[in-house]
Amino acid sequence: MALYQNLLVLAGLVLAMVLLRTIRRPGGPRGYAAVLALQLALTFAAIVYEDRYLGIVAISLCALTVVAPALLERGARQMFALGRPRLAVRLSGLRAMLMPGAGLGRQQQILRGFALLDRDGVDAALAYFRGLVAAAEDPTELAVIHEQIVAMLLFDHRWSEAVTHYESHFHPGYAAVRPTLALGILRAFGELGRHDAAAALLRAIEDGPLGSEAGAAELLAQARLTFLAHAGALGVVEDALARDRGRRLGLSPGTATLFLGIAAARAGDPVRADALLQQVPGLARRSETRLAAAARTARAHVDDAVPALADDVQAFVQAVGERFRAAFRERVGTRRLQPLVMTTALIAVSAGWYAVTLAAGWAGVGLLRAGALTGELWRAGSWGRIFTAPFVHADLVGLLLDCYSIWLAGHVLERIHGWARTGLIALLGSAAGMWAAAVADPDPAQLIGGGNALAVAVLVATLWTLLPARTPGLLSTVRRSVVLTLLFLLGAHVFACIPGAYGLRSTPLSLGTSAFVASVLALLLPPTLPGWTRRPLALLCLAVVAVVGFAAAQVAREDPIAFAVAHRERRVVEHGVALALPASFEHVDAGERRHPLLPVFAGWLDTQALRGGHLVQFVVVEDAPAEGSALFVLAPNLAHELVVRPEAAPAPAFAGFANYTLQRNGEAIARVVERRLGTRALLLLAAPEAALDPAPELYAAILGDAALAGD
Incomplete structure (x- = not known):
């Protein structure tokens, strides 16, 4: 019974999270979103009406349409990485069949082209994609197919054909928002000596969304490195690769040596370039099937005359080199983020507490031995349970939801407020929620656990922290994405408070009180505090932690059964x-x-x-x-x-x-x-x-x- 209930609640949470992600995605598949919404409604009906048949159907559908496709997608990517595209295509086809309304038919057609590339070569794949062009009518679909044609030509090092096809079907800055395509076209421009076009594309990348996106820093560095290597900026390239060795730029040893050899050739040092390019095949990984061919192609042009750069391009090369060095120094000198001490501790204690409960067989009435709260025990003087109940869990699903919420919100809350304030918000907020539940619950024997009260305290404090007035430097897109996710998790915790006969949950009153106390503690002081306040806050937090430890020791001495x-x-x-x-x-x-x-x-x-x-x-x-x-x-x-x-x-x-x-x-x-x-x-x-x-x-x-x- 407990396993079925856990699986049903878990299916509901998974469906809700995937539905939220699908809706938030620009141009997301609406048909698949409707399928997920119908399944979520079915799961909700099974929970409310306690219909076991509907519940089993909901669990099975979730496994078939959400869990299995996720596993198949992971397997397909792994097969591509291992160089087995034909098997990857089969896995992707099965995934498309299990996701009705997801619009994966086009993706499947593209993947068949990669399977042909592996089996019959580039020309067969090009013929296949050109056949798709003749049959396609949707402009978006046509753009995707033309991208694949350009990618095939770049893969075969047919630089001139690739650039011609790109320029005849796309505007010059199109690749600036297509990371993989941008790197390939930049290299093609460099190989053809079209440094002015390469400079224009790199400028578009730097000025576009990829240039301002923190997560695209590695890609931007690779784009600059590609441009600088083909422009002959040997000093900048050599300095960066010598200090980095591919660790921060995301380059393998073989790729880094190839760029260094190209830079040496374009800088007018053919002897060194030839020596470097000879090393590339020995450094190439198994997955880098085209790296040796690229090195041979580059060696064939080592002795070619190096065209002089125009003055404006030369000035742009120097400017890019300075920005590249500055960005590289900033990344190298960036201090590692401080570990999430309190967030990790809250999760570890909750998980460890659950493991002890499980090992001891403390289910049902036995949860009182684990530290669960009842109004009867509170009125009898067992005050320590308001501090221990937040760490008591009766089921794995509840534990996972609470830990995930704390982990996700803690990344924001503890980074901004520090571990001491995070600990005070979590511990005092959840304890206040437990106190309210014990005092006001009309059932003196109602078993109360506060895992979701603990999570709600952290979630609510994080939502207040994400207000634009309190964190003005945060990008609006990032803020919106995080807030929507946290609001969804908050709704899941409220949903978990629906009265039922099974499991261990907080009451709505306890969640409300926990949220109120967390709000006060989050808003009482600004996010940035003077340095002299850190020590008092740390001592106060440690004092509360000591109270929790003393409370746990007191509860351990009690015999609730007696x-x-x-x-x-x-x-x-x-x-x-x-x-x-x-x-x-x-x-x-x-x-x-x-x-x-x-x-x-x-x-x-x-x-x-x-x-x-x-x-x-x-x-x-x-x-x-x-x-x-x-x-x-x-x-x-x-x-x-x-x-x-x-x-x-x-x-x-x-x-x-x-x-x-x-x-x-x-x-x-x-x-x-x-x-x-x-x-x-x-x-x-x-x-x-x-x-x-x-x-x-x-x-x-x-x-x-x-x-x-x-x-």
Whole structure:
């Protein structure tokens, strides 16, 4: 049951994230977005109506249309990298079939051309693409096909044909927004000695979006290096490659040596150029299939006369060289970003806490031993749980969502505010949310975990930080992208607060309080603080961390099960049998479907055990048979599908009672502990068998203290 619920929620999160990314992408496939939206609605309906059939359909569709295509895309890229394009085309074709409405048919046609290149050579691929040109009508599709034709010609080092085709179908600056095409055309211009055209293209690249995009710094450096090498700026190229060795420019040793040889040839040093170019084949990697051919082509022109550069081009070469050196020095001298100390610590503690919980088998009621919170324990003085509950998780999906949110938001929050303020926001915000939930929740036995309250505190503080007035230097496109993602994650946490019988979640009140405290802490002080404030903030954060540690030690010394045994203040009479129950039990009617292994009978159900996917119920049977289990008096039809086998007591506390296991098709599915009270029988039903393990003392005490109402 728990696995199914986790998979269903995970499918919903995956669908929502992929849908958001698809919609945000300019010109994204609307048909595929509609398919994702329909699947998300199906998943939501399965969660709300608790329809297992719809849920299985939603999980299966998500696996087929989202997960499998992602794996196939990764496999196709790997096959291309390994030089097996034909297999990559097959994988891409299967991916296109699994993504209806994604418009991958055109991409598949392009990939077939690469498969032909691998099998039959450049001329066959060119003939194929020229056939596509004759059949295409869409201008966008035509542009893509012409790009591939230019790419094939560049691949075959047919520089003149490539430039002619490019200039006849595109305007001069078209390649400035096509990174791979730009590098190829720059090299073609350089090989043909058209330095003025190369300078114009490089100027367009520097002035265009690639020149201002931080993520395109490596590509811009390679473009400048290509231009400088073919312009004969040997000093600049040699200095950069000697200091860099391809690490920051993203060049392999073979490619770096090729550029150095070309620069030496264009600088008028044919002897050195020839020596360098001879080294290239030995330095080439297996994937660099055309590098040796490029070196041979360059060697054939080593002794060619070097054309003189025009004055304006020579001035541009010097300016590019200065910008290249300055950018290179800036990248080399850039200090490494400080590690995300607090963000990493929050994630590590949450994951470690969950691992301990899982290893100890603390599910359902056992989550109280892990530090979960209830209003009853809070009012009894267990104050430490407001600090430990944010790190308690009952399922892997909840843990992954919380950790991903903290990681993504922490990259912004901790970089700007520092680890101390991040820690204060996360710990105090989540603790405030837990306090509000414990004080205001009307159910004193409601199990409360604060993992998503912890994540919401970090998310909300980050959203306030991303306001233009607080971070004016951030690019609007970057800000919009990050804010949309964080808002989506915030909505996922609010969605996770929908009341349900399973899992461990915060309440809407706890999330609201956590968000309020995080907002106050984020807005109270500006992002940039004077240096003298760092030490007090660090000491304050360390003090809060120490309080969390002390709280964890206090919770570890507590015995919440013994507390539940001692505080069974609910006195009920069920069919003439008096029971003393803790506040976590509620009365249920027969026929309710709460667990796949065993039906629910009229009696008392442990709601805390249900949170962990366990079914634990006490049922009174009147007129119990003298021999055998009284279970089949409640449901005679179960006698045809279940086998009752006497077993040893699952724990010493049950040794004085009759113990049975229920088996279906030879597999144990539940445990029955039975006590006779005159003509009546009190049954403790637990599914699966391990459901009794977290609190055997509590359940045995309820059985042992039961008495006939008249006694």
